[in-house]
Amino acid sequence: MTALSSPYAHNNQSVRKVMLQVQLAALPALLAHIYLFGYGIVIQWMLAVTTAIVVEYVMLTLRGRPVLPFMTDMSALITVTGLVFCIPPEAPWWIVVSGSAFALIFGKHLYGGLGYNPFNPAMLGYAFLLISFPVPMTQWTMPGEVVGYTLDFMHSAQVIFMGHFDGNSLDMITGATPLNELRTGLSQGVxxxxxxxxxxxxxxxxxxxxxxxxxxxxxxxxxxxxxxxxxxxxxxxxxxxxxxxxxxxxxxxxxxxxxxxxxxxxxxxxxxxxxxxxxxxxxxxxxxxxxxxxxxxxxxxxxxxxxxxxxxxxxxxxxxxxxxxxxxxxxxxxxxxxxxx
Amino acid sequence: MIEAIIVFLGLAIVFGLLLGYASLRFKVEGNPMAERIDKVLPQTQCGQCGFPGCKPYAEALAKGESEVNLCIPGGTEVMIQISEITGREPKEMDAEAAEPKPKEVAFIDEDLCIGCVLCIKECPVDAILGATKQMHTVIQKECTGCEKCVPVCPVDCISMQPIEITTKNWQWPEPQTVQEAK
Amino acid sequence: MGLLQRLATLLPLANHWLHRFHGGVSPQYNKSLSASQPLRTTLMPSQLVLPLQQPVGLPAEPIVQVGERVKKNQLLAQAGKDPRKALIVPIHAPTSGTIEAIMPMTLPHPSGLEDLCIVLKPDGLDEAIDNALQVDGSAPQTPQALKDILLQAGIIGMGGAGFPTYAKIPSEAGKIHTLLVNGAECEPFITCDDLLMQTHADEIVRGALITAHALGAKRILCGIETNKPAAINAMRHAAKQLQHDNLKVEIKEVATVYPMGAQKQLTFELTGVEMPSKAHAVDLGMLMMNVATYAAIYRAVTLGEPLTSRIVTVSGLGLEKPFNMPVMIGTPFVELAEAAKPKVALDYPLVMGGPMMGFQVQNNQVPVLKTTNCILANPPEPAEMQMPCIRCGACMDACPVNLLPQQMYWHAQAHEFDKVEKLNVFDCIECGCCSYVCPSHIPLVQYYRHAKSEIKTIKAEQQATELAKQRHEFKLARIEREKEEREARLKAKKEAVKQEVAAASSAATDAAKPAKSAAAAAAAARAAAARKAKSAATQAESPAIPPARLKAIEAAKAASARAAKQTAEKSPEKTQQAGAEDTTLDAKAAARKAAQLAAQKRAQAKVSGNIEISDNKESANTPDSKPDPKAAAKAAAMKAAAQRREKTQQAGSSQTAEASTSPKTEAIDLTGSSEATPASEKEAARKAAMAAAREAAKARAAAKKQPVSEALSAAEPGASSSEVAPDPAEAARLKREKAMQAAKARAAQKRQAADNSNAASDASSQESSS
Structure with missing residues (x-):
């Protein structure tokens, strides 16, 4: 397939490169998140990426699209990364899985895939979670400065997949975000x-x-x-x-x-x-x-x-x-x- | 009970007046549908639809007396436009008409022409010049390509020929899309 | 500027602050590939191919024969038509040799179509005609003088568009106040203008001064991109040396950004004037030409050399030794590319022009044109897959025209061309910036090119459709009118049977008086009938005879008299016989009866109270009024038609034909009617009628040749008679009625003639009417 019409030059930019730039730019925040809140976000992110790969593959196959070029355009990666930052780090695993799947299926593929979606898929997934599962979505893991320690990787995994760690309930380490506290405070007259x-x-x-x-x-x-x-x-x-x-x-x-x-x-x-x-x-x-x-x-x-x-x-x-x-x-x-x- | 009746009566009167006013205020003159259909028809006046020209076909369509898929030169594209205007179901075109043909114009082999004026009479847009016993010629710019003159020629000197592509009328082809939106 | 430039190297964003226009891109320039090499000496090609069709305008016509030997600079083809209208430029021989063929060859055009080319086989002697244009070397003093030389020299814009330079220059002196010199060669790889400025700066400057002098321009501005320091120095030096009478070339450095060399962008950059979308630079008093064009102007004006060669960059990543070379127009691409030592075999298409705006040629044998600035040999790279648009807006940020490429693409691929047009796609300069930056690798420019040609086609089709519709409707109207005429003829035929009797009897009555010539008898008969009609009319509508009617009756009388006179002149014997034989009492009685019948009918008409209808009937009833509207109307119509259309000749001939035949027809008609009763004269009458029919048919055929004038003739009589009608609405109706009446009368009369004749004459009349 040769380009028929000029220009015959290109700045070598591509959708994939743009998406990877965004992913790269999200790295400082990810590191800060790990440092301050523990490894929960890493597990969430891996869950989300796995979900994304599966969903992308299934949806592209169902839609009869070339799988490889669209899998590697990295747009799904950006979508789920955006979503992961919105989810409490120790939220149950099915939250991020269902959220990612919803974001990609309903937010992107059903509209015709990359470039055709009118709504931001990540935010669509987040809104879906916020409305469907309000309680786990507002239970934020407290940062190390509040609780005194952050969960390590294994403990985070335990919480995410089983709802507790070492027999401790999740409530021990979760609380309200500052925004939430402000709101509750106001409602109580503080x-x-x-x-x-x-x-x-x-x-x-x-x-x-x-x-x-x-x-x-x-x-x-x-x-x-x-x-x-x-x-x-x-x-x-x-x-x-x-x-x-x-x-x-x-x-x-x-x-x-x-x-x-x-x-x-x-x-x-x-x-x-x-x-x-x-x-x-x-x-x-x-x-x-x-x-x-x-x-x-x-x-x-x-x-x-x-x-x-x-x-x-x-x-x-x-x-x-x-x-x-x-x-x-x-x-x-x-x-x-x-x-x- | 009585209030309800009064209220509904009142509403009926109000809306009735509104509708009446609207029908007067926004009255449409003539038969815009026939005109709109006439606009999308290719105006070849070829009569292949069974009507003596594009306008009669448009009028018949507007009255709902004709099928939407009769315009052969217009092809599927025009058929869809017609069904959009008339609000009727699109119908399959006949197999040969579904594919749009490249535009052709009539060409008279001037060596063979005997000057019988039959084609001149047949031409719906007066695009053939000539007189009795004199060779005829087609004004290419005005020929609609209806092919009506082809069968009437007693010596078969008229043929349809595609318009020659030169650097002046050459068109950039449309890029192929890798991924068609489904 | 220096600080900003340094900043721009660090921060791509800062690039935008270096120039005035929006957008633009900074591609890999790769200019040093060819710019680092000195100008090579001209290559003598194995053959030269000279297309008769230039980029703009109509093809020139060859004036040499195959096999003819030509010298360098000899004129090979020139404009057959008016070159100024058709934008034709002449073609000269780039070297000496023989004309091998004049045949269709592949053109350097994206379509790869073939067209007629002159094929010249060089003999290697390069014998030249010196001062082929026969100039005296002095600077032209008026724009016209300059234009004449430029036309002869075949100079066209050498920057790319190839618009004939003589056509670009306004004819009035002083219209151009600023002359712009385009030295911003912004396309990657191309360095031919750079090299030209380095090596021939004086020619460029002189050319600019000559042009400015002839046009009366006050200022000369030259814009050169900052990435050509050697060219800037050379041009500055030449400009300093060559300034005279307050005119000098101002050299301005402009930022290195693509597409700085685009006309509107560079004009904006140099003068700050944003050229309105549809306007030409000339309208704003500015004229921009490429440096190579100025050099060609200098050579044509002072040396008398036509444009037969130009500097071409042969470059590309696929070439070992890229170079610049003065190349003869017509040299095949492949010979030049081979001279640059290709790294791999040239089995991929070469590109004419730069990588941003050039096009791939379909055949590497295509010749160099006057507009060919570069031959690019870039081996094909695996193309990135096209992804869907992610609306990133990079294209919009890059667009130097500030369009919305992404939205135009969206509508273009959906074939919503009206919306594409609304987004100003015709302002797109096809610079390629949008495609260059598109991360989805969408061939945006091609979408716009396609959309543009589609829009043009759609518009042309719409016009053609509208025309076809009008023509068809006109044809229908004509057929309808003819049908009406036929019907009227039929009706008139019935009337005629009665009228024949009446006319014969009235003629007989008058003829009964002794010592009266046949001619007088006929005239009297007409007059009597007219009188009768008039008196009947007066009786019926005495309170208010419409002036129009009066006029019509008067006209009728005059016409009938004239007709009778002609009859008398034409066929005196016949009329005589008729007059003699018609003196029978039976005829008298019949005439009386007929008159009574007519009176009754008139009375009926009176009852109906409709003046128009009675008018109409009368005209049908009385044979006298038949010729009247026709003759009067026709004359008026023809006069009007003749005045309106400037085709006086055609109109005039048909008019005279009509006018001369109609009285004849009438005359024979009359004889026919007056002779109708005697059986012995029937044969003669038929013959006469046939002759009349044929003549009438011929006349009609002549008239039919221009249906418009015919239509006018049908409409005009109403106009002439309605002048006297007081009420406008009534006038309109009257107009229509009169027109109808005229048509009917004519038809009736013709029918009458044809009726008596045999089937053959009928056929001939029909044929002619179609």
Missing amino acids: MVPDTLRAHDSQLPWGLNSWAWINIAFILGGLYMILNGTISWQYPLGFLGALSAMALLFHAIDPAVYPPLSFVLLSGGTMLAAFFIITDPVTASTTPRGKLIYAAGIGVLVYVIRSWGAFPDGIAFAILLMNIAVPLIDQYTQPRVFGHSR
Whole structure:
């Protein structure tokens, strides 16, 4: 198969390379996760990848597609990696398996495979888990700084596959995330500053483990921006809008609305900013569209976090904005050279 | 009870008026369906559908008096467009018509032509020039390729020939897609 | 700039701050492959192939014979038609030799189609005609003078598009204020312009000065990419040496980014003017040409040399010794590639142009054209598999026109070409940046090329369809009209039976008076009938006779008189006989009866109260009014038609034919009717009628040749008579009625004639009417 038409040159970029770049950029966060929360995430990640391989193979065969090129495009890897970061590290094994399978089957293959899915598969899988299994999805393993130790590989495996380790119940090591605590605190009449004060961290600069994971994501994200893997418009729009909301409402009532630093460095903020909303398939593609799309997610995340039913609104915010993408693209077409608007 | 009746009566009146207004306000003049069908027909005026031209066929279709798969030159593509406009089930084309033929134009072998004017009479778009006892010729630009002139020629001097491809009318072929969306 | 450049080497993102236009890419340039080598001496090829068809315009026509010996610079083919309209450029012999053949050969075109080429066998002597263009070496003072030389020299844009240069230059002096010199050779591998600027900078500068002088341009700007420092130096040096009368070539460095050399992009870069989508640079007072074109202009204007050779880069990863060489136009690709020592056998297609915008030739024997800047031999690489679009937007970031390649691709592959067009696909310059960066390896440019040609075809088809529809509808209308005419003829035939009797009797009455010539008798008969008709009409509608009708009656009288006169002149004996034999009492009685019948009918018409209908009937009833509308209307119609259409000749001839035959026909008609009763004259009448029918048929055939004028003639009589009608709505109706009436009358009269004649004449009339 020779290319008939020019150009006969290429910059040697490929879908696989792009995906591997993303995977590489997620490495700092993965390492930080292992250091702070233990090996649970590694087991989850391996489970997810195994599921992905099986699901991809079965689905591609069923759909009558060439298996090898599409297996090796690595897009499924990125999907499940994004999902794994959203799942509690010691969640039961069937959570990540069903979530990954759902994400790939319903989020990708049923829409026609890579490039044809309107919704972010990882977030679709996450939303599916969040709605179907709310309890295990909110039981986060506490980081080492809180519990005093992290589980090693074998103990994590025990918890994930059997629900306990050395006869100890899972409840021993799980708790609420800072976002969750804030929410429960507010519902019990505890003001935000008090909740935050009660959980001062021993880690450098007083930042808790979740904040450090977010910082690791920022590192990976900056790397991707610099080598051109992702557009800068996504993080800028998202973080800009989220910051604006946080600053505004914190200024209005600091007792109820957390400060900017907490908003930016809690939950999946940075994961979303650099790894999830930048998925080009489901995002707006025009320069202004990217900003609008990302800013929309930022606003929605803040809204869901502050007034919605879920502690972290990233999945729903992204899925909602996914719906709006065709509309945004339609109205943000750039001015073509030589045309007045 | 009585309130319900009154409410529903009121609603009926309101909606009735609305519908009446809408039918007046958005009234469509003429028979747009026939015109829309006429637009998608290839206008070869070949009569292969059994009607004396494209417009009569379009009108018959609009009235629902004809099948959607009769336009041979239009092929499957036009058939689907017609069924979309008329809202009727698409029907299989006859085997030979399903494949779109490359456009051809009539060509008169001027050595053989006896000037009988039969083809001139037959041509639906007056694309043949000539007079009695004089050689005829086809205005290629205006020939629709309906082939109506071919059978009437008493000396069989008319043939259909594909339009010659030159560097001026050559087209870039469509790239082959490796993966067709299913 | 320097700082930014250093930053750009570290950070690819910073590249975008170095230039003004959006997007662009920085491919592997590979320019040193050929640029490091000195210019090689010209290769004498085994044969030269010169296509008559240039990239733009119509083919030239050869003026040499096969077997003829030609010298270098001799004219081989030139424009047969007006070259200015058809954009034809002449072709000259690149060297001396014999014409071997003029035959179809494969063209250097992506299609690989064949077309007529002149094949020249060089004799190796390279005998040249000096100053083949016969110039005096002085600089042309007006754009027209320059254009004439450029046309003769066969110079076309040598950057790639190949648009004839003479056609690009405006004819008015002072229209161009800025002359742009394109030295931004942005395609990878190609270095021919680089080498030309290094070695012939003075020619380029002189060419630019000549052009600017002739056009009255105030400023000359030359843009050269920063990756050609030697060329920049050479050009700066030449520009400094050669400036005169306030005109000098300003050399500007522009960033090294692809596609800097695209016309609109470089214009934007040099002047800051963003050329509107549909506008040409000339409209904005700017003219951009390639450096090689300027050098060719210099050689044509001062040395009288036509364009027969150019510098070509022969490069590629598959060649051992890439080079640049002044190459004769028509040299086969493969001979040049072989001269560069290919690493592997050249069994893969060579590329004409660069890797970004060039195309693979279908046959490596194809010749070098005036637009061939590079022959590229890159061995085929295993192509990456095409993946689905992941909407990454890399194409959009790379597009120098700021299009949305990804969305255009989406619609193009779905064959939604209207949407592709809405996304401004026609602004796409096919630079290939989008395909170059696409991680999914989608051949985007080919999709756009396909979509563009599809859109053009669809538009052409739509036009053709619309035309076919109109023509078909017109044909239907014509058939309908003819049918109506036939019906009217039939109806008139019935009437005619009655009228024959009436006319004969009235003629007889008048003829009964003594000492009256036959001609007078006939005239009187007409007049009497007309009078009768008039009086009847006056009786019936005395309160308000429409002026139109009055006019019609008057016209009828005049026409009948004229007709009668002609009858008298044409066939005096016949009429005489008729007049003599018709003096019978029986005839008188019959005439009276007929008159009564007519009166009754008129009365009925009166009852119906419809002026139009009565009018109509009258015209059908009274033979006199028959010729009237026809003659009057026809004359008016023909006049109008003649005025409107500029084909005066055709219209005029058909008009005269009609006009001259119609009275004749009428005349014979009249004789026919007046002779109808006596059995002895029937034979003569038939003969006369046949003759009349044939003549009428001929006239109609002549008229039918341009159906439009015929249609006009049907419509016009109404127009002429409706001028007097007061009410516009009424006028419109009247118009239609009158037209119908005219048509019917004509038909009736013809039918009458044909009726008497035999089947043969009938057939002939039918044939002619179709």
